[in-house]
Amino acid sequence: MTPRGNAIKLPSAMIGANTKALAGPVLIVMILGMMILPLPAFMLDLLFTFNIALSIMVLLVSMYTRQPLDFASFPSVLLFSTLLRLSLNVASTRVVLLEGHTGPDAAGRVIESFGHFLVGGNFAVGIVVFVILMVINFMVITKGAGRIAEVSARFTLDAMPGKQMAIDADLNAGMINEDQARKRRSDVSQEAEFYGSMDGASKFVRGDAIAGLLIMVINIIGGLIVGVLQHGMPLALAAKNYTLLTIGDGLVAQIPSLVISTAAGVIVSRVATDEDVGTQMVDQLFTNPRVLGITGGILVIMGLIPGMPNLVFLTLGGGLIYGARALRQRAAAQLKKSSAVVPIAPPVGAEAPEASWDDVTLVDSLGLEVGYRLIPLVDRTQDGELLKRIKGIRKKFAQEIGFLPPVVHIRDNLELRPNSYRIALNGVEMGAGDAYPGQWLAINPGQVSAQLPGAQTRDPAFGLPAVWIDQHMRDQAQVYGYTVVDASTVVATHLNHLVVTHAGELLGRQEVTALLERIGKESPKLVEDLVPKTLPLTTLQKVLQGLLEEGVPIRDMRTILDAIADNAPRVSDANDLMAMVRLALGRAITQQWFPGTGEMHVIGLEGSLERLLSQALAASPNPGLEPGLAGTLMKQTEAAINRQQTLGNPPVLLVQHALRAMLARFLRRSLPHLKVLSYAEVPDTRTIKVTTLIGGQA
Structure with a gap:
């Protein structure tokens, strides 16, 4: 309850919105009321005048719109205006039949004016004029507008997939952002719905014209019966009065109908440009x-x-x-004026202009260059399948890794071989390969039953032996045990592998800032207390990059920030903070490689080798291994990985927590697919079984 004397004030915008929302229901109630309740002559004059004004407004709005969707409500306006005219016909018919015997002004001044002055009081002329207007409206304008709307709806629906792919291509190429893409998709969908609605709405006008003709015949016959039989009027007088009233009623309804039909024709027949119809006509005619x-x-x-x-x-x-x-x-005057201001070319040998910042070309964070034979894969006009796959890669990366990677900028490069492509990070090539549109790459996972003829190669993403085969050999290759993928999938898989592998390099300050803003919406206090009060942004970036380099997703940013906030006051080194964050993420890291709650089959270190490494670490925080020991460790680790994969277990090395960071850095460069975990990161509920030993046998 509010205090007495204090009124609740609603915002003016809310009041305006509520008023607009009532327009539709009020109009429907008014239309039903005109059909049911008898109206006085003055009210008929007012409503007929409103109908004429509404038709003129609709025509002017349609003339000044630049895009069809600028007047997207036109089909609904067409429906309501048709119902308004028909309800006025019903109301005026009631008045004409009840009061027509009193004279030509029985149904109001508007009907009298249209029936008397516009046709000179001659009902024969009125009938001819009325029928001509009906023919123009029904046979010419409405039929033409309906046909244009039908064809436009069909072509718009056929073009929708191409337009959607063009939007996806622009989004993947970085030409538009997500909000702009969403709006363009909505515009494409609304355009198709608009032309489909216009195709159906044109039937309203056609039905209105037929109804007007039938109403005129019924009114004349009914008026003669009422005037002669009920009021005892002479046949000639009854014919004159009721026919003039009927003609006036028909004209006052059909002229706005003709105007509305013209507006419909203008809407569907115009070509969308940045100019209205009037400007287009004047400029082009x-x-x-x-x-x-x-x-x-x-x-x-x-x-x-x-x-x-x-x-x-x-x-x-x-x-x-x-x-x-x-x-x-x-x-001629404009040409002379433009010629007068053309700058004179500098003489030969004149000083060249100074360089400016406009001459600086920034490299793309993530780029894909293709040879000319691969252009169909990335051409939106040719339904390039690779564009959709790249969009899916970015979405999957964001969901699984925890941040949005940069947009992949795609361009053709005539310096490449026709079937070659190149993937670059910050202008530096990360990977390259070949793809052959129209052919399939049969990848040998290691257990195929027969060999296939074709161009021998290797899978560019993982280096597995493969062969390019023709389309008709696809089913046969699958029977032999090959993994068969098309050219666009080859490029997309290679791109996805490189993006995931180099995720740490893709995480820049801009991405870290965006992550903090995203977390700040849910936990503003956590972000506010941590960065930059406790920890610099650069240190946080290094911690996150270190996690990504070791294959740890950063989706659980709340846990990461909590762990950093707990330790940052006493620890400032990024590597030490990363080790503490890994402990907090231990359960998730373990689940990443050993889903479920089953036994963990891992690689371990032989006891003497582990003691030797611990002694080296105790001597120096960043020890350098003796060359002989380093070579032996690398060779035995590679052999252990092979044995582990033969047993069907993931290549995970489990070591003491103090040794984990040193071994991870040492082994990552040569054996990037090996993951090094510490015992402290494994939950107490998990059972560990060492299936392969480095430096001995399990």
């Missing part, structure tokens, strides 16, 4: 002096023929010739 001059000359010649209306033809022809001459003079 009356700006060519040659057209005006020839037309004026023809009219002058026709005006010189004896028996023709010489004054009219000569006057109009002379006006067109004068207009053509004026346009030529204006064009």
